[in-house]
Amino acid sequence: MNRLVRTVLLPGMLVAIALLVSALQGPPAVAQDNVNKAIDAKFSKYDGKLPLWAIQPGTAPRMIELTIYFNNMWFGAQAGNWDLARFEAYRSEEATKAVYVVRPKRIDTLKPWAEYALPALIKAIEAKDKAGFEKAYDAAIAGCNGCHAGSGGGPLKSMAAFKITRPTTPLFSNIDFKGGR
Numbered sequence: 001m002n003r004l005v006r007t008v009l010l011p012g013m014l015v016a017i018a019l020l021v022s023a024l025q026g027p028p029a030v031a032q033d034n035v036n037k038a039i040d041a042k043f044s045k046y047d048g049k050l051p052l053w054a055i056q057p058g059t060a061p062r063m064i065e066l067t068i069y070f071n072n073m074w075f076g077a078q079a080g081n082w083d084l085a086r087f088e089a090y091r092s093e094e095a096t097k098a099v100y101v102v103r104p105k106r107i108d109t110l111k112p113w114a115e116y117a118l119p120a121l122i123k124a125i126e127a128k129d130k131a132g133f134e135k136a137y138d139a140a141i142a143g144c145n146g147c148h149a150g151s152g153g154g155p156l157k158s159m160a161a162f163k164i165t166r167p168t169t170p171l172f173s174n175i176d177f178k179g180g181r
Contacts, residue, residue, distance in 0.1 A: 046104050056102040059153065063162075065095045070141070070164075071171045077125065077133045079177035085125045085133070093118055109151060113143040141165065 048054060069088040076084030096114040100107050117140035124132035141164040148159035170177065 044101075046102065059099055059103045059106055062095045062099045062102075066092055067164075068171060069095065070137075071167045072175070072177075073121070073125075074137060074167050075170045075175075075177040076179075077130065077137075079179070080128075080130075081177055081179040082125055082128050084177065084179055086122065089118060089122050089125055092121075109147050113140075113147060117143050137166070 043050075043052070069092045073085045073088035073092070076082070076088060093114070096110055096118070099110055117136070120136035121133065121140060124136045144164045145160075148162050148164075151159045153159055
């Protein structure tokens, strides 16, 4: 009887248990899909209690990125390098999307700006319209300043201390804004 239990019944029960567990989880693809959905649900919404969220850069680093991208976009467009200007507009779109994820409380102020300023810039860039670009650029930075005046952050009651203007000097002396054409 012991031999029968060890060789037939016990292995049979283990196989039955494994099949039952597998059936409850569904096919491997379904189980993996459930794991992916759980991960997406957990990390698609800001939760400052999670260590991963706590180490994410806030709004300020994204604003520094936008300053760089807008500087390069300006000098690219001034040099007639519309490909560079378009790339920097794309990078600006990506930087704003990052703020939506890591600082959702900023969506209500940043998203309206991004939805009017960036498409206007892109339209002028794609048309290679320097006057239209300058108009869209000025409107974009006016929007930045309006947002700054109405926003606080860190120890500041107002971000109006950060007034944006047209750049007069490239941030990087090693970029030939005319490009390699």
